Amino acid sequence: MRCAGSDAGALRSARSSESAVMAGSGGSSCTLEFAVQMSCESCAEAVRAALEGAPGEPHSECAPPFPPLFLPSPRPPHHIPLPAFPGVRLLELRPETQTVLLEAEVGAERVKELLESSGRRAVLRGMGVPAGSPGDPRGGDTTAAVAALSGGVRGLVRFLQVSPELCVVDGVIDGLRPGPHGLHVHEFGDTSEGCESCGDHYNPDGECHGGPQDEHRHAGDLGNVWADAEGRAAFRMEDTRLKVWDIIGRSVVVDAGEDDLGRGGHALSKLTGNSGPRLACGVVARAAGLFQNPKQLCTCDGLTLWDERDRAATSSPTAAPNPTAAPSPTVTPTPHL
Ligand SMILES: [Zn+2]
Numbered sequence: 001m002r003c004a005g006s007d008a009g010a011l012r013s014a015r016s017s018e019s020a021v022m023a024g025s026g027g028s029s030c031t032l033e034f035a036v037q038m039s040c041e042s043c044a045e046a047v048r049a050a051l052e053g054a055p056g057e058p059h060s061e062c063a064p065p066f067p068p069l070f071l072p073s074p075r076p077p078h079h080i081p082l083p084a085f086p087g088v089r090l091l092e093l094r095p096e097t098q099t100v101l102l103e104a105e106v107g108a109e110r111v112k113e114l115l116e117s118s119g120r121r122a123v124l125r126g127m128g129v130p131a132g133s134p135g136d137p138r139g140g141d142t143t144a145a146v147a148a149l150s151g152g153v154r155g156l157v158r159f160l161q162v163s164p165e166l167c168v169v170d171g172v173i174d175g176l177r178p179g180p181h182g183l184h185v186h187e188f189g190d191t192s193e194g195c196e197s198c199g200d201h202y203n204p205d206g207e208c209h210g211g212p213q214d215e216h217r218h219a220g221d222l223g224n225v226w227a228d229a230e231g232r233a234a235f236r237m238e239d240t241r242l243k244v245w246d247i248i249g250r251s252v253v254v255d256a257g258e259d260d261l262g263r264g265g266h267a268l269s270k271l272t273g274n275s276g277p278r279l280a281c282g283v284v285a286r287a288a289g290l291f292q293n294p295k296q297l298c299t300c301d302g303l304t305l306w307d308e309r310d311r312a313a314t315s316s317p318t319a320a321p322n323p324t325a326a327p328s329p330t331v332t333p334t335p336h337l
Pocket residue numbers: 184201208209210217218220221271272273
């Protein structure tokens with residue numbers, strides 16, 4: 001493989017281009033199905049108001065149906081002056097089934113925050129394109145996948161094939177050092193020896209490593225995600241190379257350092273982007289599309305699917321406090337979505 005050489009001068013423009021992609025608005029829209037805790041019509045109105053950018057006071061007759069212990073933290077659920085999101089459109093709001101269906105051009109995490117500004121907990125239940133719609137590439141089937149990254153660094157990365165040509169990659173990863181981190185699809189869904197057994201970047205075309213906007217790149221090259229001061233990277237990308245049906249059973253790995261997109265001049269630049277040790281990984285599994293996830297919120301104890309996931313993660317004896325620590329080889333991803 002002729003994967004050598006460098007083009008450091010192009011790095012800055014590549015970063016700028018990628019940042020624009022990371023902004024994640026104005027692109028193709030996905031349909032998101034959320035479960036939102038709505039116990040009465042007033043709850044539904046509060047959710048509707050939040051989506052219109054005007055979250056109101058909590059209703060006295062309709063208190064948030066989950067105990068304060070499980071309020072989203074550190075963001076308080078009320079009084080958040082979120083602006084209206086131009087990239088979010090309400091399709092259906094059904095309080096009787098606690099379902100909200102939206103069309104969004106922004107990341108699912110941002111939509112979730114918007115919904116929760118109403119004071120109600122929200123859980124993404126499914127993601128997709130309506131079956132039979134012009135954007136439905138395969139009859140509404142096998143078009144959504146998810147990888148749960150766990151260990152000291154935790155996250156969820158979702159893949160949605162919105163058309164035969166376009167895959168939306170949407171995710172949130174917590175526990176990272178602030179700054180850029182390389183994110184790649186790797187060839188094997190094998191975490192038996194931690195992330196080291198995931199193999200190389202997924203590269204069915206025999207290309208050299210590159211950036212997500214490059215003509216010549218590994219198919220699995222997703223560039224960088226950027227963690228904020230709290231160590232959270234929330235991102236949404238659109239990719240024309242990846243196909244959901246090609247990557248189910250493979251893996252996603254987030255790295256400790258920045259991916260130089262093949263332009264750094266390091267011996268590893270054209271091979272891996274020289275993005276450092278692997279921090280966390282997860283197997284890509286088929287995910288629920290729209291209306292395919294029968295799981296309901298457990299209103300008896302106020303726990304949601306996310307609470308269950310958080311509780312399981314914090315009780316894990318393998319959770320590493322150091323975000324740069326090597327991932328545990330005993331991690332067994334069990335994505336709900
Ligand atoms: Zn690569």
